[in-house]
Amino acid sequence: MNPPSATTGPPVHRVALLFNASKVYDREVMTGIADYINSTRAAWDLFLEEDFVYRLNGIDQWEGDGIIADFDDPEVARALGGCRMPVVAVGGSYADEREYPLDVPYVATDxxxxxxxxxxxxxxxxxxxxxxxxxxxxxxxxxxxxxxxxxxxxxxxxxxxxxxxxxxxxxxxxxxxxxxxxxxxxxxxxxxxxxxxxxxxxxxxxxxxxxxxxxxxxxxxxxxxxxxxxxxxxxxxxxxxxxxQGTAEMGRTAAHLLHQMLGGARLGNLRVVVPPAGIHxxxxxQPSRAGHPRVMRALMFIRQYACQGIRTEQVADYVGVSRSTLESHFRRERQCSVHDDILRQRIEVACGLLRQGTGQIAEIARRAGFSSVQYMNTVFRRELNCTPREYQTQWLGSHPAKEKEQDQ
Missing domain, CATH: 3.40.50.2300 (Response regulator)
Known part of the structure; x- marks a missing residue:
């Protein structure tokens, strides 16, 4: 550990993060660790491989002060067994208590x-x-x-x-x-x-x-x-x-535990199980009422290609029936035309992009399959009684916390 300085505040600790950034789980845990560091007086000099992939060769010779590691990998658990510096483990929860490592604080996803x-x-x-x-x-x-x-x-x-x-x-x-x-x-x-x-x-x-x-x-x-x-x-x-998953919270919790250990706390077999953050x-x-096989086949095609500029004729060709036959099925089962469902899918995609709060309106119109911004404006006014920009402003104004959570 580096000595404290009158000008720099608390001592700087060297902390290794053994995670694999190719996995979203690991990336978000590391994001939580960063959140903790940035919101506290923890002064850590972080060691990560340049490509953000952990390598165990030589970790036993690393001269640091603490480690936070993904213990879902048994090799990591074995490599850090008996480690003399403070270690906090992150991983999955287990019904069998024997699956957990001994003498290591453990933060788990539930x-x-x-x-x-x-x-x-x-x-x-x-x-x-x-x-x-x-x-x-x-x-x-x-x-x-x-x-x-x-x-x-x-x-x-x-x-x-x-x-x-x-x-x-x-x-x-x-x-x-x-x-x-x-x-x-x-x-x-x-x-x-x-x-x-x-x-x-x-x-x-x-x-x-x-x-x-x-x-x-x-x-x-x-x-x-x-x-x-x-x-x-x-x-x-x-x-x-x-x-x-509550991965960001797991990272913050793991960092908090290590911070305590670096200050002299003994946590032993402490376990913290973090619940999920919700469902996106x-x-x-979201299944709708099961209907005619031709309608279900058409809907599957529409969901995949509505934003690619498809027309009713192409949907009918995919299903293998005439346009009039397919329209008849749609009118009977969904009380709308094939074109209405194509348009509905484009609106749903555009609304999803608008709720993210990023991207130009012209780019969103293109990605959602609208031929122009003017046409998307017309459709939004007719179907939602507002412009795309007004929709975005209203949503972000009433759901700021939810949008932040979904974008993490």
Missing amino acids: NRKLVGLACEHLIAAGLRHLAFFGLPADPGRRWAREREQACRDAAAAVGLPLAVYQGLTTRATDWGEAMNGLTQWLQSLPKPVGIVAVTDARARQLLQACTMAGIAVPEQVALIGIDNDPLTRVLARIPLSSVM VLASS
Whole structure:
């Protein structure tokens, strides 16, 4: 530890963060750590690898004062076992107490509440068939096993059947086989069904498999992931619902505990379990009343391509019927035209972009599939009784805290 200085205030501590920034979970934990440092008198000199990926080689020789590390990786737990400097562990919660490390303060995400919240959301949507898409067993992914068991328990508690599929690990050599297996599993499930995916990455695979199999999301398969990963949302054509982990709070808590330890506190086996921050509910988990198969197939196409300038004729071609036949189905089941649903989807996308509070109106109009800003203004005035800018101002004025939370 560097000595205190009369001019610089509290002593500066050298703290290592052993996290992998390629994972949204780790990035947000580190964001929470940064929030704590910036809002307190903690003076830390942070050690991270330049590419923000932790490497354990040589960590036992690092001359520092404290470490905050992701203990979901068993190698990390082994490498830091018996470490003489203060260590705070971050990871998943476990039903079996023996899964936790000894003599290390531990800050955990609540796996049971994460999955329970997802199940409650799907059940509240009226779904009476549930499924879980997990990951193959792996010592480095004990949290996935915990989430799978939590889903089994949640379904059993309300007397609903649960189908579980672990699939294959994502690799280039096995991608075709993995997607074929996932598609076959989806086709075998009773419909409509609500599926909890162990992560957003697995939820995105579900969306792709549903598209390949012509399964309508969310009418036939409603799904929700875990992580609220912005990158996954960008890579998915249908907006993906997700449970938000309390990762930033985990980071702040871990930093607070280490700060106490650096001041001489002995915390031993202290455990803090952090609940989820809520659910970001989007189109993938909001099923409407099941209707004619042609309507569901058309809606799936519209959700994916409405912002690409599609027209009613293209939707009818995809479904394989004439425009008049498809229009007849829509009028009967949805009391609107195909064009109305295309426009509704564009408005929903535009509103979502406006609520983010960033981006030029012209760029938002383009991304939402409107031919011009003037046309988007006309549609908003007709359908929402306001301009896009007025909508954005009203939303951000009444939901500042919510928007900040969703953008984290």
